[in-house]
Amino acid sequence: MDSRIDKVRKVLRTEKADALLVWNSEGSGQPATQWFSGFSGSSSMLLITETKCVLVTDGRYTAQAKREARGFKILISLAQKPTFKILSEIIKGNNVHRMLFDGSVTAYALVEELKSSVTSEGDTSFRKGGIKKLSIELISRKRILQELRVVKDKEEIHLLKKSAEIACRAFTRLLPEIHAGITEKGIAKRLEDLMAEEGAEGIAFPTIVASGKNGALPHARPSDKKIKSGELVTIDFGACFHGYVSDMTRTIAIGKISTRLKKIYEAVRKAQELGCTKAKAGVTGRQIDAVCRDYLTKQGLGKYFAHSTGHGIGMEVHELPIVSSYSDTLLIEGSVITCEPGVYIPNVGGVRIEDALVLTKGGNTNLSKSLSKELLTL
Ligand SMILES: [Mn+2]
Known part of the structure; x- marks a missing residue:
């Protein structure tokens, strides 16, 4: 202290x-x-x-x-x-x-x-x-x-890692339980219970589960809607551990999805990976945002990416540094940021993929790397 x-x-x-x-x-x-x-x-x-x-x-x-x-x-x-x-x-x-x-x-x-x-x-x-x-x-x-608090010390990074691991383990346990017919609320509730079982002292924020057309709302609240075959489901969640929070998002497919949805998924996945590769100490939030946004724009999806690429995370879900097109501040080693581009198409659906990254000189450590980003079909 x-x-x-x-x-x-x-x-x-x-x-x-x-x-x-x-x-x-x-x-x-x-x-x-x-x-x-x-x-x-x-x-x-x-x-x-x-x-x-x-x-x-x-x-x-x-x-x-x-x-x-x-x-x-x-x-x-x-x-x-x-x-x-x-x-x-x-x-x-x-x-x-x-x-x-x-x-x-x-x-x-x-x-x-x-x-x-x-x-x-x-x-x-x-x-x-x-x-x-x-x-x-x-x-x-x-x-x-x-x-x-923008630069995290060793102990803080350890706690952020633990918090992320809890959320990752809970999500891994949740996956086999997801099937057509269960509600968004049911999935959210189960994931929050699993995080508690895995050692969370609370949730970082109310879990987002958005399926089908609801996926077009980036911060949709879980509803009583049942998930159906042919839909994408976006799940954005995080745990709290010793005062430190995690924040991650995965989008999964239920049954066979359309070629269009598959293409959107792959575009977001690629954009998110470009952002993760770009993220390191010494670059700006604008540069990370730009690689994600430029790629989605090239795919004709830029106009559907209506929020910033990420944010700092620590004791609060949203804290400094800023990771958006209007931040020219150089990111510092030891800062922790999210990378979470998304595409939201009204009346169609949405995809978001999010990881939290500890910035180092040459790159970063991905705190949610244990969760695959290949399109998962359940
Ligand atoms: Mn986030």
């Missing part, structure tokens, strides 16, 4: 700021809080300065915070002493004048409350020190919490 705190302090120096505030309000900001401190509770306030690490939470989490957030000073908010009051005292006691927060995960209402609370006149704790009003500047650095 120390190197993570060091990263924050480096940012504080560049930004000439005295503290980073992470507000974890029933989940928002939670992954960052856990990443910095180890604390996995749903509600807390974390403040990191050049010399101190403080975690404020409530009575529900006293024991848990002490156990998980080693290296952090734990303070418990009470009705008589709410979090804002504790924060005001820390700010005052540590000469915090410029405080960073991540505007992309911190509620506007909270920032307003914070402003009025920490700068309010007449606060007794300030009067004692002879200060009537605190002058504090709140600076939003959008996505700073994800930026800090």
Whole structure:
């Protein structure tokens, strides 16, 4: 955890700021809080300065915070002493004048409350020190919490691998159970149960199962529709393991499918493989997106590929880096991204294939390589 705190302090120096505030309000900001401190509770306030690490939470989490957030000073908010009051005292006691927060995960209402609370006149704790009003500047650095997590360390890569392996094993067990006549919802439910059996502590996101024409909706919700022979079924799923998520997609055929669907499948498979081959440290998201998109365009399918090629993944399903046609940032070794081109044709169906890749200097490690991408007919 120390190197993570060091990263924050480096940012504080560049930004000439005295503290980073992470507000974890029933989940928002939670992954960052856990990443910095180890604390996995749903509600807390974390403040990191050049010399101190403080975690404020409530009575529900006293024991848990002490156990998980080693290296952090734990303070418990009470009705008589709410979090804002504790924060005001820390700010005052540590000469915090410029405080960073991540505007992309911190509620506007909270920032307003914070402003009025920490700068309010007449606060007794300030009067004692002879200060009537605190002058504090709140600076939003959008996505700073994800930026800090963009390069994964060894332990994180290990957990992402485990999370992917759980999902892969569950899918492998699911396949023999799939046949015409079962519903999309039934498949989704079974896959989620299998992931739990394989060791997932939860699902990364609600499983997508889209069959036949439903496959034309990239993020279709599983329905009561029964899958039929001649259809493609797209299954997009992931597990959560020790706070780290997996995300993968396979499209399978039920019985004999049309030549057109087969051609679409092969085009997506080839595009996805081109993307996987391109992905490595030193290239941009735009370059990976371009190889997939250009290939599909050449096949006359470009206009049916209506989303970006991938996204970063870690403690959140969608995090930095960006893997799309508008990202010119060079990808860094140790980042983990997905590669998931797809084709969605209204009233016909769709195909998506997705793997998560750990970027290395010369290439990448595919976290879902145990799942074949050859068209599987069940
Ligand atoms: Mn994805």
